[in-house]
Amino acid sequence: MKFRLLFFAAFLLAPAALRAAADLPALWAERVKCVVSVEYVTETETERRPTISMGTVIDAHGTIIIPSGAIDPRAATWQLKDFKLYLPGDAASSPAEYLGQDAFSGWHFVRAGETTRAKLTPVTVFTGQGTSPVPALAEFVWGIGLRNKDEDFAPYIMQSHVALIQSLPQRTAIAQHEVAGPGLPVFNRDGVLIGIAATSFGQSFLQFSRRNRGDPVLLVNVEESSAFMLAEEILPNLGRIPKHVSGRPLAWLGAYGLEPMDRDVAKFLKLEAQSGAVVSEVLEGSPAEKAGLKDRDIILALDGKPLPSLKPERVVVTWLEREIDRRVPGDTVALTVLRGSARVELKAVLGEEPKLLREADRKYYDRLGFTAREFVYGDAIERRVKAAEPSGVVAHSVKPSSPAAIAGLRQDDWIKEIDGAEATSFTLVAAKLAEIETDQARAEFVLLVSRSGETAVLRIKLR
Amino acid sequence: MKRGFKQLLESVVKIDVREVAFEAGTKRFTGGIGSGVILSADGLVLTNAHVASPRAVEINVTLANLERVSAKLVGWDHWTDLALLRIDLVEVKRRSLKFSHADLGESGKLFPGQEVFAVGTPHGLTRTVTRGIISNNNRYFEDTRGVNGYETGAFNTWLQTDAAINPGNSGGPLVTNDGKVIGISSRTYLGANNLGFAIPSSTAQRVVAGMLREGGGITRSYIGIVPKELQDLENFYSLALNTGMLINSVEPGSPAAKAGLRSGDILLTLNGASIDGRFPEQLPPIQNLIANQPVGASLKLTVKRGTETRDYAVVTEKLESRVGEEWALEKWGLSVRKVSRAYARENQLDDASGVVVIGVQPGFPAAAAGVSRGDIITKINDQLVLSLDVIKAAQAAYETKPEPTLFEVQRNRRVSLYILKP
Numbered sequence: 015m016k017f018r019l020l021f022f023a024a025f026l027l028a029p030a031a032l033r034a035a036a037d038l039p040a041l042w043a044e045r046v047k048c049v050v051s052v053e054y055v056t057e058t059e060t061e062r063r064p065t066i067s068m069g070t071v072i073d074a075h076g077t078i079i080i081p082s083g084a085i086d087p088r089a090a091t092w093q094l095k096d097f098k099l100y101l102p103g104d105a106a107s108s109p110a111e112y113l114g115q116d117a118f119s120g121w122h123f124v125r126a127g128e129t130t131r132a133k134l135t136p137v138t139v140f141t142g143q144g145t146s147p148v149p150a151l152a153e154f155v156w157g158i159g160l161r162n163k164d165e166d167f168a169p170y171i172m173q174s175h176v177a178l179i180q181s182l183p184q185r186t187a188i189a190q191h192e193v194a195g196p197g198l199p200v201f202n203r204d205g206v207l208i209g210i211a212a213t214s215f216g217q218s219f220l221q222f223s224r225r226n227r228g229d230p231v232l233l234v235n236v237e238e239s240s241a242f243m244l245a246e247e248i249l250p251n252l253g254r255i256p257k258h259v260s261g262r263p264l265a266w267l268g269a270y271g272l273e274p275m276d277r278d279v280a281k282f283l284k285l286e287a288q289s290g291a292v293v294s295e296v297l298e299g300s301p302a303e304k305a306g307l308k309d310r311d312i313i314l315a316l317d318g319k320p321l322p323s324l325k326p327e328r329v330v331v332t333w334l335e336r337e338i339d340r341r342v343p344g345d346t347v348a349l350t351v352l353r354g355s356a357r358v359e360l361k362a363v364l365g366e367e368p369k370l371l372r373e374a375d376r377k378y379y380d381r382l383g384f385t386a387r388e389f390v391y392g393d394a395i396e397r398r399v400k401a402a403e404p405s406g407v408v409a410h411s412v413k414p415s416s417p418a419a420i421a422g423l424r425q426d427d428w429i430k431e432i433d434g435a436e437a438t439s440f441t442l443v444a445a446k447l448a449e450i451e452t453d454q455a456r457a458e459f460v461l462l463v464s465r466s467g468e469t470a471v472l473r474i475k476l477r
Numbered sequence: 478m479k480r481g482f483k484q485l486l487e488s489v490v491k492i493d494v495r496e497v498a499f500e501a502g503t504k505r506f507t508g509g510i511g512s513g514v515i516l517s518a519d520g521l522v523l524t525n526a527h528v529a530s531p532r533a534v535e536i537n538v539t540l541a542n543l544e545r546v547s548a549k550l551v552g553w554d555h556w557t558d559l560a561l562l563r564i565d566l567v568e569v570k571r572r573s574l575k576f577s578h579a580d581l582g583e584s585g586k587l588f589p590g591q592e593v594f595a596v597g598t599p600h601g602l603t604r605t606v607t608r609g610i611i612s613n614n615n616r617y618f619e620d621t622r623g624v625n626g627y628e629t630g631a632f633n634t635w636l637q638t639d640a641a642i643n644p645g646n647s648g649g650p651l652v653t654n655d656g657k658v659i660g661i662s663s664r665t666y667l668g669a670n671n672l673g674f675a676i677p678s679s680t681a682q683r684v685v686a687g688m689l690r691e692g693g694g695i696t697r698s699y700i701g702i703v704p705k706e707l708q709d710l711e712n713f714y715s716l717a718l719n720t721g722m723l724i725n726s727v728e729p730g731s732p733a734a735k736a737g738l739r740s741g742d743i744l745l746t747l748n749g750a751s752i753d754g755r756f757p758e759q760l761p762p763i764q765n766l767i768a769n770q771p772v773g774a775s776l777k778l779t780v781k782r783g784t785e786t787r788d789y790a791v792v793t794e795k796l797e798s799r800v801g802e803e804w805a806l807e808k809w810g811l812s813v814r815k816v817s818r819a820y821a822r823e824n825q826l827d828d829a830s831g832v833v834v835i836g837v838q839p840g841f842p843a844a845a846a847g848v849s850r851g852d853i854i855t856k857i858n859d860q861l862v863l864s865l866d867v868i869k870a871a872q873a874a875y876e877t878k879p880e881p882t883l884f885e886v887q888r889n890r891r892v893s894l895y896i897l898k899p
Contacts, residue, residue: 270890271890271891271892273891273892273893273894275894276847276894276895276896278846278881278895278896278898279883279894279895279896281881281896282881282883282896283883292892292893292894293892294887294890294891294892295890295892309892310885310892395890398825398890430740431741434741434783458713460710460713462740462741464740466825467729467822467823467824467825468703468726469725469726469727469740469741470705470725470726470740471705471710471723471725471740471741473709473710473713
């Protein structure tokens with residue numbers, strides 16, 4: 015209600031300026047057709063967890079992008095089910111298909127069913143004459159928000175002015191107030207697309223209560239965002255629709271724990287204004303290792319181009335990681351690194367990313383009360399063991415009050431032995447656990463698990 | 478009242494300690510009070526390790542006749558939470574002070590239900606006697622951070638009593654009605670009523686003798702196994718009753734790991750002596766048996782793995798605490814603690830080099846650069862931080878000529894560089 019009044023007041027105060035531009039409600043009515051709500055279910059063995067997020071239609075085939083945070087990276091792709099679309103203000107849903115995630119842009123892609131496509135308008139229709147205008151500072155911008163499911167995802171308008179434009183490393187505008195739902199488009203006064211709202215940034219508040227005198231708390235608005243990525247960052251990447259739901263191929267360098275180098279360090283190392291990223295560890299068997307990259311090398315340039323100076327410094331690392339994600343396995347990258355006081359030139363041929371958590375095999379055992387998951391490369395890194403010798407399985411989830419939970423098994427425990435026999439491969443373990451699960455005469459079994467470097471023997475009583 | 482009890486009362490002292498603390502990125506002094514009991518005519522006082530520690534800069538003992546005299550730390554063992562002080566005898570003689578001393582009793586003969594008394598200084602209330610019974614004479618209680626961050630309880634069981642024990646009772650004696658010291662009151666359960674714990678005199682006797690023999694600490698052996706009681710698992714491992722102890726974990730890089738022992742192994746004998754670790758309270762004596770072996774000795778462990786039983790030779794190392802030596806680098810506003818072998822193992826570090834940041838002072842160079850608590854400093858300028866001396870020397874150089882200094886810091890598995898600026 016508040017902004018509707020303001021809107022009304024604006025008409026009274028500046029009639030000349032607004033009459034020249036197109037009628038905002040009319041622009042809004044057209045553009046509302048390029049936003050949807052996407053609902054899907056993460057189906058695990060013990061529960062079905064619904065998630066709702068907002069998305070923007072990007073082409074005539076009914077392809078929709080939703081923000082990267084909309085899907086839990088722990089969930090296996092095949093656990094994501096029942097994708098549905100809701101048009102703004104419409105309680106009826108229609109089926110949709112999940113296409114996968116693009117590593118570079120981070121977006122998840124979803125496609126509307128045949129029947130719904132006709133009702134959608136791609137946001138690209140509103141891009142102007144092939145150019146993507148960059149909003150000026152203080153320029154008026156507006157966008158669309160969607161209410162919750164109980165209000166049939168009713169659309170509403172938000173308006174603001176551009177306060178700041180930054181490279182994070184994507185060119186991002188920050189408006190004074192919330193301007194659109196995360197994942198939804200932002201337009202200028204003429205109705206030309208100028209960006210898509212990112213996940214909202216947190217804002218610090220002081221919380222006062224009877225006991226606490228002003229404790230700082232960080233609040234994040236999950237329904238509306240004041241930050242949006244500029245159209246110039248978005249339009250070139252709309253074609254990155256994954257060919258496969260796994261999102262593969264995925265480029266991999268294997269330089270772990272990149273840490274930014276601050277200005278003082280650069281000056282100390284006589285690099286002056288140069289940006290850099292410290293490589294904490296070179297992962298074994300990785301393309302980086304094959305290229306001769308060493309722990310604690312400082313990456314200064316990629317393909318001969320110095321790393322950009324970006325603020326905050328952490329963004330330089332994101333920039334570098336995105337540059338790898340942008341490429342495909344088989345591409346060659348040239349790295350210039352500082353090792354001690356010497357500059358070293360390296361060439362790395364990017365490889366294919368090892369199996370990800372979301373791709374790991376997993377199986378649930380109801381009587382035992384836990385899901386066993388294949389041990390993947392990322393597990394080895396997290397547990398600081400050599401990835402070349404992965405063995406065992408991981409307790410992916412443990413059902414509360416189940417025999418496994420009572421015996422003390424916890425999520426992410428690394429199961430190394432079952433009944434004294436080494437758990438060498440997932441297939442072997444799965445067969446063994448299935449055998450225990452079905453053997454009704456079984457009274458107990460014993461697991462050897464490792465948790466943060468310490469092992470323990472757990473006795474799981476089944477009867 | 479028995480004569481022995483009166484003598485005991487005249488042997489109990491109040492202990493005031495002023496000690497240095499490094500945690501805040503600077504040296505600070507803190508104070509504390511506790512209790513103690515005089516054990517000999519030449520002024521040995523037994524108390525808790527958490528009352529008087531090597532960080533103490535000033536120790537004062539208040540005798541039964543309310544005279545105050547200074548004392549020095551002569552022995553410290555956090556594993557059993559015991560410390561030994563010596564009263565300044567020169568001062569005693571000069572001021573013609575008198576004190577009595579108490580005798581140790583036999584804690585092994587105690588039975589649950591037996592009447593005992595705790596004497597000490599709860600909350601600073603000097604010369605307080607409380608009464609209770611032995612609630613349990615063989616309690617297992619282990620705490621990896623129990624004595625001001627140091628490990629305790631691995632090598633002894635405890636006496637449990639319902640005699641009121643409060644803060645300040647620490648280090649005071651638990652005695653029978655004839656005044657014999659059968660325990661040193663040490664700890665209680667927070668939030669519980671009448672659950673007090675004391676170190677048995679049998680342990681105290683052994684530790685005091687060791688401190689006097691070795692001139693300070695107690696040298697123990699370490700092989701790197703984390704034991705667990707076998708209770709309920711005998712069938713699984715097909716063991717005869719009252720045989721064996723479960724090796725729950727083998728610390729990476731430890732002598733046991735090098736010898737090839739693995740988690741889930743069952744220890745059957747040690748140097749030929751059979752091992753029975755069915756219940757938790759049986760574990761400390763077994764741990765103590767290992768600890769009492771000479772450092773560098775080769776132990777023969779008979780171990781059952783699956784159906785196979787075989788011997789392993791394990792060469793012992795000197796036992797170390799996870800808490801390393803501490804220091805404050807005041808110009809940088811930085812407190813550090815040497816990474817110990819135990820800390821490195823616990824945190825899966827490659828080796829024991831580096832120092833852990835235990836505190837930073839806001840507004841000082843370390844905090845301004847972004848160094849924070851828990852970071853491990855591995856390199857300063859071009860020098861690897863292999864000892865505390867390296868960082869002390871760097872700070873000394875900085876004090877004479879303040880110049881930007883490069884720190885390489887590890888946080889989890891990530892490496893960052895920071896410049897500490899004057």
